Amino acid sequence: MPRTLLRTALLPAGLLAPLCAPPAGATGVPAGTVIENVATASYSNGSGTASVQSNKVSLRVDELLDVAVAGLASAPVPIAAGTAALPYAVTNSGNGPEAFALTAEAAVAGNPFTPTVQGIVVDSNDNGTYDPGVDTPLAPGAATPALAADAAARVFVLVGLPAGVADAATSQVRLTAAAVTGAGTPGTAFAGRGEGGVDAVVGATTARSAALAAVITRIGAVSLTKSAAIVDPFGGTRPLPGALVTYSLVARIVGSGSAEGVVVSDGVPTGTTYQPGTMKLDGAALTDAADSDAGSAGTAGISVALGTLLSGSADRTITFTVKIN
Structure with a gap:
């Protein structure tokens, strides 16, 4: 994207002051600033005192390209799903x-699984x-x-969970940012590509930075x-004709x-x-009809809807009775 177009979307300094990780300070005098001065010499001679000024020396500050990326999740x-x-x-x-330019990478060394990178978004409402x-x-x-000097953009890397991943597994995702103007060895210059036509010079960060953030799987399963x-x-307690058999089904997350x-x-x-x-659920009677309660039962069997089982929730127990013919 041409640099002139990018500057139309300039974000002001201090945009994300509340971020958990404090932004790195911008480096020195703003790019394009004109620095000029004139020297003065004063003296005396036989005819009195006098002073003289030097010629004016002017220079325009070049643009320094530096960036810092930080993960914000503590x-x-x-x-899980989604x-x-x-x-x-x-x-x-x-x-x-x-x-x-932003790049997200999920194939990080040491990861037990590779999250699926779905995209990168800017936190527009901050x-x-x-x-x-x-x-x-x-x-x-x-x-x-x-971004203006010293300004920050909060961004999200969106990831999904591949199939077959174990519960409580942790993997990292790396976000890398590189200056659009250019990156490389510190001191590398890009003639005329800085603010207002000055040179752009790569700073100590190489105009590239990366940070890691992690996901942890939260997967629930049901045992019955x-x-x-x-x-x-x-x-x-013998299974004889006419005996009543009460089945208990215990569902656990x-x-x-x-x-x-x-x-x-x-x-x-x-x-x-x-x-x-x-038929009962946790000791409370359920009607056999398919109505407003959680269960239904008939000659073919029973069915009970338990809804959502949360981690750490109590076991749910279903009971019903049959007679041996």
Whole structure:
């Protein structure tokens, strides 16, 4: 993108003052500033005292290209289904307005899994929260708007979770920013490409910076345990014809995440008959009809909707009774 176009979107200094990581200070006098002075010599001679001025020396300050990237999350960002937004700050620590090309990389050495990079967005309303449809997505390979010296842009790297990842696994994502004007060895100059036509010179950061932020998986799974208690017609516990068998189904959430839309179903075993009105959830009776409560039951079997099970939530117990024919 031509430099003149980028400057039309210039972001003011101090834009993101509340960021957790303080922006690096801009380097010295603003680019394009004219520095000039005149020297004076005073003296005396036989005819009295006198002074004389030198010629004026003027120079224009070149633009220094520097940038700092910082991850803003104080802890790994949880990720399960959907998208996680990793926050970073990109700070122009040079002395003139500059735009920065951003690259997100999830294949970081040491990662137990590779998050799926879905895109990079600018926090347009600067509220620190990713707002789909409000925050501005950057096209692949695109740059930030031009940032004034000492200004920062908060950006989010959006990542998704690949299949087959274990619970509580942590991986890092690297965001790299590079000055659009150019990067490289400190002292490298780009003639006439600085603010107002001055030279642009690469600073100590090489005009490139990177930072890491992490995600941690929060995956929930459901375990289901079934048991049976028998009361036979003679007061014993043998599976005889006419015995009543009460099945207990215990649903438990495991892992650090949640499980949504949990439905437990069980068929009536061949050779038995469901006993109407015996279905319960956590000891509370459920109607057999498919109505407003969580369960339904009939000759074929039972079904109970448990909804969302959150990490650390109590076990849910379903019971129902059949008779051996």
